[in-house]
Amino acid sequence: xxxxSFAVSAGAASQDxxxxxxxxxxxxxxxxxxxxxxxxxxxxxxxxxxxxxxIGSTFGPALIDRLPDVEAFxxxxxxxxxxxxxxxxxFGGDPNIAPYVDDIYxxxxxxxxxxxxxxxxxxxxx
Numbered sequence: 001x002x003x004x005s006f007a008v009s010a011g012a013a014s015q016d017x018x019x020x021x022x023x024x025x026x027x028x029x030x031x032x033x034x035x036x037x038x039x040x041x042x043x044x045x046x047x048x049x050x051x052x053x054x055i056g057s058t059f060g061p062a063l064i065d066r067l068p069d070v071e072a073f074x075x076x077x078x079x080x081x082x083x084x085x086x087x088x089x090x091f092g093g094d095p096n097i098a099p100y101v102d103d104i105y106x107x108x109x110x111x112x113x114x115x116x117x118x119x120x121x122x123x124x125x126x
Contacts, residue, residue: 023106031121038107064112
C-alpha cells in the first residue's frame with residue numbers, strides 16, 4: 001500500500017488539489033469534506049456488511065484490499081452484485097447512498113491507499 005499525503009495551503013481546499021486519479025485529499029492527517037462525508041455514509045449503510053473501516057466481515061468482503069475502479073464501484077453500488085450465494089442489493093434508488101457514491105469511494109480509496117487510518121477522520125479546517 002502506498003501512503004498518499006501532501007501539504008497544501010489552507011485556502012486551497014478543493015477536490016482540484018487531489019492527486020491524479022484520487023478522489024480524496026488528506027492534509028496533515030485531515031480529510032476534505034467529500035472524504036469525510038464518505039466516511040459518514042459508509043458507516044451509516046455499508047459497514048453492516050463490509051465491516052468497520054472497510055476491513056470486511058464474515059458477512060461481506062473487505063473493500064480496502066481490492067477496491068475496484070470507480071466505474072465498477074458505481075455500477076456495483078447502483079445495481080448490486082451476485083456471486084454464487086453472496087448477494088449485495090443495489091442502492092441506486094437510495095437517497096442516502098446513490099448521490100454520494102463518489103464520496104464513499106473517496107473514503108474507501110483513502111483507506112485502501114493507506115492515506116487514512118481506522119476511525120473517524122478529522123476534517124480539514126477543524
